[in-house]
Amino acid sequence: MTKISMKVNGKEVSGEVEGRTLLVSFLRDTLGMTGTHVGCDTSQCGACVVHVDGAAVKSCTMLAMEAEGAEVATIEGQANADGTLSVVQQAFQDHHGLQCGFCTPGMVMSATALLKDNPKPSEAEIRHYLEGNICRCTGYHNIVKAILAASGQLEGAIAAE
């Protein structure tokens, strides 16, 4: 076992891992942060998406040791300091962008990464960006609508109806 340290949602954390420990196992099992989900464990579904040094990655397909010294952001760190939801989270709630909620942590993290890069994405760009995030409930329509709304493009959201 090796000790690793990183920042998760702005807080210094550390723990003992093996070479083969995945980043998602470090978050869920070592740190007890179960907001990041494992849907497939085969890098298909995107439920495990977190940000590492600002880039969206599938934490089921990255070794924990690769994140040594990194800044990691997870769904647990998305709400504002006063406990209110982030713009993206609020839009998912307002526009019914989730049903069972299993895919939602990854969807929110992917959507947040998209809007950081491209603050006013088109519907086509949103759908292209979400290719690695699978939702078995919503049919994606309200997820796309929520992201359009979060980017301040409500007109576009109505056009997507």
Next chain:
Amino acid sequence: MYEFEFVKPTTVADAVAALGEEEAQALGGGQTLIPTLKQRLAMPATLVSLTGIAEMKGVKAEGGTVTIGGGTTHGTVAKEAASAYPALAALASNIGDPAVRNRGTIGGSLANNDPSACYPAAALASGATIVTSSREIAADDYFQGMFTTALEDGEIVTAVRFPVPEKAAYIKFEQPASRFALVGVFVAKYADGVRVAVTGASEEGVFRWSEAEAALSANFSAAALEGLSVPADGMIGDLHGSKEYRAHLVGVLTKRAVAAA
């Protein structure tokens, strides 16, 4: 996964030394290797991560050549090669999905040489030079069949040099579940001729379609390809598409690539 030692050198020289140890294996972005390890299809004693090597990262354009560090992610190529070599950047921006593109690297893709991967088509059609920790290899000599390359044990792809063509385009017919190419065709037009590389189709991995190259070198238009086809023999046939279907796609996609270039 079986347990392994993990090391993360910061220079190519240290990585080469670490790979000289018994049962050591290089780890790029891990987007193929980690799934392989999870299935226990490989059992390295040591994984040598290449992600900490700064000299292997980045995109440089100068004098008609784009040089990409072996450890550069697809996401970075999509952004940073966009003005110097747009067809290459467009190819990178359609590999996998955004999270995969933020980890997967060009060197990893070329070292693996998956028969359905996109980058081998770009490297072969561009007549790229694969720069390794010990030598330089022309793309024509580098690809040696499915999952097989000219790389020796412990040799690392440190950079890839692409001569920038006058015109180029890559069109892939995507396998929607994996987002790999069911068939992908890269067409590149240079002053001294046209090169056409096909991925996803052949049981021998990426290949050049020489009849199409000759026809397009004489007349760079989709019409020049009328009547040309590749034989279905030797194509991949599986549940996603028969040999005949793939052979047909090669013709269709080559025309589309020429039209898009």
